[in-house]
Amino acid sequence: MKITNKIIENHGLKKDEYKNIQKFLKRDPNILELGIFSAMWNEHCSYKSSKVHLKKLPTKGKQVIQGPGENAGVIDIGDNDAIIFKIESHNHPSFIEPYQGAATGVGGILRDVFTMGARPIALLNSIHFGSPTHPKTKSLLNGVVSGIGGYGNCIGIPTVAGETKFNETYNENILVNAMAVGHAKKDKIFYSKAKGINKSVVYVGSKTGRDGIHGASMASAEFDENSEEKKPTVQVGDPFTEKLLLEACLELMKDNSIISIQDMGAAGLTSSSVEMASKGSLGIELELDKVPCREENMTPYEMMLSESQERMLIILEDGKENHARKIFDKWDLDFVVIGRTNNSKNLTLKFNGKVEGEIPIEALAEKAPVYNRKWIKKKLTKNKVNVKSLKKIKLENALIKIISSPNHSNKNWVTEQFDQMVMCDTAQRSGSDAAIIRIHNKDKAIAVSVDSSANYCKSHPISGGKQIVAENWRNLISVGAKPLAITNCLNFGNPENEIVMGEFAECLEGIREACEYLEYPVVSGNVSFYNGTNKKNIYPTPVIGGVGLIKKLTEPLTHCFKNFGSKIIIVGKTFGHLEQSCFLKEIHSIIDGKPPDINLLNEKNNGEVVLKLINDKLVSSAHDISSGGLIIALSEMSIGNKIGVKINKPHNLMNLTEYFFGEDQGRYILEINEENLKKVEKILKSNNTYYENIGYTQENFFEIDGEVKINTNELFKINNQWYNNF
Amino acid sequence: MKSSVIVFPGSNCDRDIAVALEKMQFKNQMIWHKETTLPKSDLIVIPGGFSYGDYLRSGAIAGKSSIINEVIKAANSGCLILGICNGFQILTETGLLKGTLLRNKNLKFINKDVYIKVMNTASRFTSKYQNNQILKINIAHNEGNYFTDKKHREELQKENLIAFKYCDESGNISQNSNPNGALDNIAGIFNLKKNILGMMPHPERMVDKFISNDDGVNLFSSLIN
Amino acid sequence: MKFSVTVTLKKDVLDPQGKVVQTTLKNLGFAELRSVRQGKFFEVEVDELDQRKAEIKIKEMCEKLLVNLIIEDYKIVKI
Amino acid sequence: MKFSVTVTLKKDVLDPQGKVVQTTLKNLGFAELRSVRQGKFFEVEVDELDQRKAEIKIKEMCEKLLVNLIIEDYKIVKI
Numbered sequence A: 001m002k003i004t005n006k007i008i009e010n011h012g013l014k015k016d017e018y019k020n021i022q023k024f025l026k027r028d029p030n031i032l033e034l035g036i037f038s039a040m041w042n043e044h045c046s047y048k049s050s051k052v053h054l055k056k057l058p059t060k061g062k063q064v065i066q067g068p069g070e071n072a073g074v075i076d077i078g079d080n081d082a083i084i085f086k087i088e089s090h091n092h093p094s095f096i097e098p099y100q101g102a103a104t105g106v107g108g109i110l111r112d113v114f115t116m117g118a119r120p121i122a123l124l125n126s127i128h129f130g131s132p133t134h135p136k137t138k139s140l141l142n143g144v145v146s147g148i149g150g151y152g153n154c155i156g157i158p159t160v161a162g163e164t165k166f167n168e169t170y171n172e173n174i175l176v177n178a179m180a181v182g183h184a185k186k187d188k189i190f191y192s193k194a195k196g197i198n199k200s201v202v203y204v205g206s207k208t209g210r211d212g213i214h215g216a217s218m219a220s221a222e223f224d225e226n227s228e229e230k231k232p233t234v235q236v237g238d239p240f241t242e243k244l245l246l247e248a249c250l251e252l253m254k255d256n257s258i259i260s261i262q263d264m265g266a267a268g269l270t271s272s273s274v275e276m277a278s279k280g281s282l283g284i285e286l287e288l289d290k291v292p293c294r295e296e297n298m299t300p301y302e303m304m305l306s307e308s309q310e311r312m313l314i315i316l317e318d319g320k321e322n323h324a325r326k327i328f329d330k331w332d333l334d335f336v337v338i339g340r341t342n343n344s345k346n347l348t349l350k351f352n353g354k355v356e357g358e359i360p361i362e363a364l365a366e367k368a369p370v371y372n373r374k375w376i377k378k379k380l381t382k383n384k385v386n387v388k389s390l391k392k393i394k395l396e397n398a399l400i401k402i403i404s405s406p407n408h409s410n411k412n413w414v415t416e417q418f419d420q421m422v423m424c425d426t427a428q429r430s431g432s433d434a435a436i437i438r439i440h441n442k443d444k445a446i447a448v449s450v451d452s453s454a455n456y457c458k459s460h461p462i463s464g465g466k467q468i469v470a471e472n473w474r475n476l477i478s479v480g481a482k483p484l485a486i487t488n489c490l491n492f493g494n495p496e497n498e499i500v501m502g503e504f505a506e507c508l509e510g511i512r513e514a515c516e517y518l519e520y521p522v523v524s525g526n527v528s529f530y531n532g533t534n535k536k537n538i539y540p541t542p543v544i545g546g547v548g549l550i551k552k553l554t555e556p557l558t559h560c561f562k563n564f565g566s567k568i569i570i571v572g573k574t575f576g577h578l579e580q581s582c583f584l585k586e587i588h589s590i591i592d593g594k595p596p597d598i599n600l601l602n603e604k605n606n607g608e609v610v611l612k613l614i615n616d617k618l619v620s621s622a623h624d625i626s627s628g629g630l631i632i633a634l635s636e637m638s639i640g641n642k643i644g645v646k647i648n649k650p651h652n653l654m655n656l657t658e659y660f661f662g663e664d665q666g667r668y669i670l671e672i673n674e675e676n677l678k679k680v681e682k683i684l685k686s687n688n689t690y691y692e693n694i695g696y697t698q699e700n701f702f703e704i705d706g707e708v709k710i711n712t713n714e715l716f717k718i719n720n721q722w723y724n725n726f
Numbered sequence B: 001m002k003s004s005v006i007v008f009p010g011s012n013c014d015r016d017i018a019v020a021l022e023k024m025q026f027k028n029q030m031i032w033h034k035e036t037t038l039p040k041s042d043l044i045v046i047p048g049g050f051s052y053g054d055y056l057r058s059g060a061i062a063g064k065s066s067i068i069n070e071v072i073k074a075a076n077s078g079c080l081i082l083g084i085c086n087g088f089q090i091l092t093e094t095g096l097l098k099g100t101l102l103r104n105k106n107l108k109f110i111n112k113d114v115y116i117k118v119m120n121t122a123s124r125f126t127s128k129y130q131n132n133q134i135l136k137i138n139i140a141h142n143e144g145n146y147f148t149d150k151k152h153r154e155e156l157q158k159e160n161l162i163a164f165k166y167c168d169e170s171g172n173i174s175q176n177s178n179p180n181g182a183l184d185n186i187a188g189i190f191n192l193k194k195n196i197l198g199m200m201p202h203p204e205r206m207v208d209k210f211i212s213n214d215d216g217v218n219l220f221s222s223l224i225n
Numbered sequence C, D: 001m002k003f004s005v006t007v008t009l010k011k012d013v014l015d016p017q018g019k020v021v022q023t024t025l026k027n028l029g030f031a032e033l034r035s036v037r038q039g040k041f042f043e044v045e046v047d048e049l050d051q052r053k054a055e056i057k058i059k060e061m062c063e064k065l066l067v068n069l070i071i072e073d074y075k076i077v078k079i
């Protein structure tokens, strides 16, 4: 086949890029080689637009065992226990086929985690949909939620936390990010770096079909009117086979048979073999006739680019084939030696005894293109909203409107479709600030949460970037966990657009700053560009997934009030920042102005003090204040156990709307038993922490002095009705 | 007491039930479905999960496995058999328990804590509970909507073979407290000899106060006596 | 030889899935719709040249595995 | 007027269900079995006397709801 300009373009390669291919090969590529270059050089695999910025993120710390660069990040939680975790996007496939797209997203991220030797112990997700009234939203939400559940429930790993958000910006490009967290022994972690020559390269798992060919390139292109045509590239997931693959891999990992192991994710056999060889500075030769195929007459091109799910590539120690084969036979999975390592530093592909393709590994990996794309700084608005000029609305009515809105309604409709309890170590399920998972057979636990704030990131990317890290940190603190490290999924528009690239660079700058200051390193992550349609880019939506440690799990701390007559205090200062707040958006449709500032010094101090109070068992419930401000956070604490509050108006002359709906950062609400109050105040004072006594819990009514009085049953009902019509 | 937990490809509550059994002092063994004989045991448990991916019908494929013949033999000689969730579905597919489990009436997977009422304490599985005791217990299934024919329905009533019914917090049994559409709110049933119990809720998830509650403990302590 | 096997719920068994499909179609504006019942469909191919013998085999497959006779009916048709 | 609609996975799409059913039937001793593919079946009844019009309607139902055109094919037959 002659390589025409059209073919090059269809493979998503630019003219310059093609010239480089010719240079590396010292000849024209054939179609197989072109396909392989296109798969390895696209945005999804090469990180060509993001690399220069990602390098700036802090990735080190004494808790970090493995930072970015492997299948997932690894952190140390003591006693030879390690936690392995990562988040990944499956946005484009999920928009085309929501059920399978979301399901295979979960399957893919699970493989990233168990390929490193971890037993997955928790799944999380961050899902963003368009406006609830958009005609596609309902079926997309239905499909995505049942796809996430369908995969996780079947494989038997609890889905314990996440976020579900709606915003017009995702009307034609939803976001589906899945995060997996696993547990391994620190001295039993597996990496993808190949070692030694003439070692067997083994294919295990499902057979290869024609599904998902060029899935990775699809994830690197914008949608347009013709995206319907790209449909057949959707992969279908088989959680049942993944369960077998998981058990078989973990069984084989018990001894020392494996030199290196890599899941076949995006760009399947191509990226897995190239990555292993590249990391080990080796060559690899594959005999493609041996690849187990599901369909007849598959070509080398199709085999190398297929994204069939539930497959792994393993490099075995000498003489371990039979032992390994027995294990995969037991689990009814394919096991075939399809190639060998060598020292040629080439990827060599044979088919029917003939060499069909030969490419220097270096050209596919280290030498892949890297772009320092043009970007422009965000012009910030200085607009302040004058509250006095806004149309008057009663506090109570605004509260009701917000907690019954799609974004603030109770998410049980979503989370009840996920098995949250399987494995019997979920100490805290969805619904609180973070989920808590006990380490099996131990008395320690981890806390996990995912967070994003696209509105903040849109209006001020640096503050937004800082804010999501801080909010994620706060969510872990609120359940009594010490935050250890994060993973991040960076969902952005078209990187060739200077504004988008600016949002990316500046969000990352914010993330970097917060992570550095909070000593909260990034250990893994994923970038998803080209989210948007016809030149309309989504809001910048970085998603942060955090993991924290609870050294000794006793009663898990929830955000729901526990007793009548407890004191309620706010830690952190309330200034009443309304711009970019949920209040202005939901009530007045104002999306102008900049988001609240992040004072990292206060953030850290407040968080550390709250964590100390929780660890000293002085707190009955805790909740961070985020979207919606003080009043929404209070109402969430009331709704759980239907325990009301009596809240005073602020002492100072602050405007009530600003006080109750302002979204100032670094704040927590704590429920404190009367007898602990003195002790708590002493600790707060001695740490120079600003706090306010704002009232106490009571029976029956959610009450703010003369402004709001709602029965707690009513409050519960209002918060729980939106999804009923769904 | 000796127990055996049968593990099918796709079972995923096998470890959970084993932990619960061991906590309750059972001497437990895991039995891979390809085994052709069963060790002598007092209790055989078929755990929850998605055996064979729930393909075709939940429990259908596992119900045809070779180890199931051994389970049937053991059941006929009086061995105690407990099927939880997918285990219940498998037991109905083998015919050891009558009826079947249809899709939940809302056509969605449901995971939540529900209340069930103990309907009969005169069995090896429920003797440590009080009659009409209300338990808070976790369910997690796609197909838990119990259905059976008229004749069997009458037999269930007459012979007192209903073990648990879904109810609300205060014990009312109604459509409002029926999470999945099950006939007569049935959450679990015995066979005629009451040596077999199939139930949709997960007692093994309720044996640890840090994780949930201990409402499931008495099921296992009933058995150990 | 190829056969189609269609498996449907017995008349007296509630078909929640069919019902939901039916209401959804009505809501989509298909006023002329009278009823929908949902079932399973299998395309089974066997190495057997004698149609009668093949049908017996397939019937056996149905009764042994494909069909839950408590709630389902089935029909075999050569295709 | 009654129609049967059979919905099957497109040829290139993974059919894990069919695969499991096939191996199980083999294990049960059906050596002559060559292949099984599983799909969905709908029995749709419409108040429409003109067959051509009815078929158009049902085709619309398929494309709008019953069939996932990305991974499934379908066939409408009058019964």
Ligand SMILES: Nc1ncnc2c1ncn2[C@@H]1O[C@H](COP(=O)(O)OP(=O)(O)O)[C@@H](O)[C@H]1O
Binding pocket: A124, A125, A126, A127, A159, A160, A161, A162, A163, A164, A411, A414, A415, A429, A430, A431, A432, A433, A434, A450, A451, A475, A626, A627
């Ligand atoms: N898609 C989802 N999957 C699992 N849990 C979810 C999902 N969406 C929301 N939740 C849960 O609902 C609760 C409320 O979410 P959110 O308002 O985003 O919390 P926060 O503001 O504390 O981050 C959290 O416990 C979260 O884990």
Ligand SMILES: [Mg+2]
Binding pocket: A432, A433, A475, A623, A624, A626
């Ligand atoms: Mg929170």
